[in-house]
Amino acid sequence: xxxxxxxxxxxxxxxxxxxxxxxxxxxxxxxxxxxxxxxxxxxxxxxxxxxxxxxxxxxxxxxxxxxxxxxxxxxxxxxxxxxxxxxxxxxxxxxxxxxxxxxxxxxxxx
Amino acid sequence: xxxxxxxxxxxxxxxxxxxxxxxxxxxxxxxxxxxxxxxxxxxxxxxxxxxxxxxxxxxxxxxxxxxxxxxxxxxxxxxxxxxxxxxxxxxxxxxxxxxxxxxxxxxxxxxxx
Numbered sequence: 001x002x003x004x005x006x007x008x009x010x011x012x013x014x015x016x017x018x019x020x021x022x023x024x025x026x027x028x029x030x031x032x033x034x035x036x037x038x039x040x041x042x043x044x045x046x047x048x049x050x051x052x053x054x055x056x057x058x059x060x061x062x063x064x065x066x067x068x069x070x071x072x073x074x075x076x077x078x079x080x081x082x083x084x085x086x087x088x089x090x091x092x093x094x095x096x097x098x099x100x101x102x103x104x105x106x107x108x109x110x
Numbered sequence: 111x112x113x114x115x116x117x118x119x120x121x122x123x124x125x126x127x128x129x130x131x132x133x134x135x136x137x138x139x140x141x142x143x144x145x146x147x148x149x150x151x152x153x154x155x156x157x158x159x160x161x162x163x164x165x166x167x168x169x170x171x172x173x174x175x176x177x178x179x180x181x182x183x184x185x186x187x188x189x190x191x192x193x194x195x196x197x198x199x200x201x202x203x204x205x206x207x208x209x210x211x212x213x214x215x216x217x218x219x220x221x222x223x
Contacts, residue, residue, distance in 0.1 A: 033211075033212070041216070042200060042214040042215060042216050042217050043153060043200070043214045044214070045211045045212060045213070048210070048211070088152055088153075096141055096143075096158045096160060096165060096166060097155060097158070097166060098143075098155065098212070099155070100152035100153050100154075101152060102151075102152055103151075103152050105150075
C-alpha cells in the first residue's frame, strides 16, 4: 500500500532559525495536504498542493510539491514558539483515502 | 459553523463494556471519517462514509462498529476492546472527495482497562 515518510522525525531549533520537513511518497499523489497538530491537540489543515512543481506561501511558511508529485516540503522561516507542534503531510492517490506521513515534531527553544 | 464536535472528550472503559463515540458536524459535508492515533504516531484511517454509506473499511476489527445515522452524525460503537485499542480517536469531515480542506474534531481519548 501507499507509504508516506517524513524526515526528520524530530527537530529542535532556536527561535529565529529556519526549519524544513520533507515528505516522500512511495506512489504518485493526486494532491498533498499539510496539517499541524499542537501537543494535545488535533490536526489542523494548513494547505493543499495539487499541481506538479507547485509552490505556495503562507506568511513564513513555504510549501512545495515535487515535479513527479511524489514528494513535498514545508519550510518555516524564522521560527517562533507558536510554531511548536507536529507537522504532517498527507496524500491521496485518488478517492477518499488520505494517508498521513510519519510526521515531524518541531520544538522551538528561546 | 466550522466545527466538528466529538463526545466524550475522554473515556475509560473495561474490556467487557459497550460504549459509543459520537461525532457531529453542521458544515454540510457529505464525507466523514474515523481515524485512530497512537501517541507520537500519525492518524491511521479506520472508516470512511460518503453520502451516509460506508465506502472504506481499513480492515478494522469487528469490535469497532461505525454508524452514520444521517449526514451530520457519525458514531463509533465499541465492544470488547483490548488495552492496545487505547488511543485518540479522531473524527473528520470534508466535502465528498479529498482534495479540499478536512476538518478534524478534537478527538476522544480512549483508555481500555
